[in-house]
Amino acid sequence: MVSTGVPSLDHILGDDGYPDRSSVLVVGPPGIGKEVLGYWFVRSGLIQGDYCLYTTHRPVSDILRDMKGVGISTERVPEWISSSGSPIKCDLKDATSISFNVKEAVHKNMNRRVRVATDILSPLLVLNPLESMYSYWSQLLADLKRQDTVLFALAEDGMHPQNTLTTMEQLFDGVIEMKLYEDGLAITPLFRVKKMVGLPPLHGYFRFSVSSTGMEVVPHGR
């Protein structure tokens, strides 16, 4: 099992975190904190000596600024494939090269556990037909699972038709949904584990909060 980097989330997922050789999709609207889960996932991997790769359509400087903003040390950083600030560029118009670069970076680290975090799913879905993206991600995930790799992907809610996200969710071993809910007069950020391979269905909703000391997840209603 691979720690999520958030102890309370590890506890929810059976005390161990994400399953080995799995792919996890986190779906939520912009700004809700999906990326923070990814940052902690990568941070946890760096501490444990895993090879970590962050593939992003954003500049590296933006990610580092965000990491610092949520109290994550940037002394150790992952390898980057990004739009700017990294030796390997992430060109959203060339999905094949992104896939090739990710697989090559992973294959170079065959003897280590690998963690891949990425936010390119949504832009690629916007720029390409669903059918081609379905086979693209299907192939990429299958290739990565041949090694000891856990892939953590983010998808933007509100940017795709619902059937598009539902279709893509089928490819992943785990799906976590993050959203804001009206709770009387208050607005509450909650997430739910829609599915996670190896775990019985988790019907509950969990409240999460992000501070400079970390991320906290507690069952909603307690």
Added chain:
Amino acid sequence: MAVDYLIIFSASAVLFSSVIVVFACYRAIEFGHVLVGSIYKRRANWAAIFLASTMFLTLDGTGSVPYLSWDNAYLGFWVITVTLPLFINSSVRAAQETDFFHRDTLHWRILGRVITVIAICSVILSVVVGITAPGGFAATLENSGASSSWWVPVGLGLFFLVLIVVSIYGSASLIVAARRTQDRAIRRFVLMLGLSLVGLVFFLTVWLPIDDVAPGVGDAISYLGFIIEAYYLYKAVMSLSPLGKMEKLEGTSGAAGLQVT
């Protein structure tokens, strides 16, 4: 008696729209509290500040409504001149963030900062003009900026020119940025802001033709524009992030008893 009814109607409209804006302001603060992304958090916080300044301008400018007039119409304009570009800046930045190619919208990254500085300078200029004008600040306000000294109307004219430029350039940047993003929430947010602007234009213009025919009636009707403006500002705030609604399932409780509708 008819005039009394009109005043009551106007006062009710202002109070009703104020309640909407206060609630929208509360919602914006809530969004700012729960959102994690710094750009989105900042947009929500600036929305709350902008709403507060909008209400301030509304109450400040409603000279015909008893007990609400503070006889200082410029104060509201000063506040909104500073908060408007900052609010637009935060909204454009959020829209740019959701554009996967991170394109600069009408050179906003540089010009947005320039225009904010100009707006702040224009406020300082108009304060200086008001204070140093012959007869002092109070006389300048009473004469609506008219003065025998040429630099008084020029200074105050420049202030309103900056406000107009900020509004037009900011709106254009926001529309272009929203068209470039795939995020439906941001597009809806901009649409709602546009509709609230329609309400504001209604308020500013509708009284002109009607008041010629029926004095006082146009003024009262124009306050409907306030309600339209406030309503759509509230809708804009509710578009800061999509919301789900929770319901408890029968026979269940706590963490496992929730269903999304």
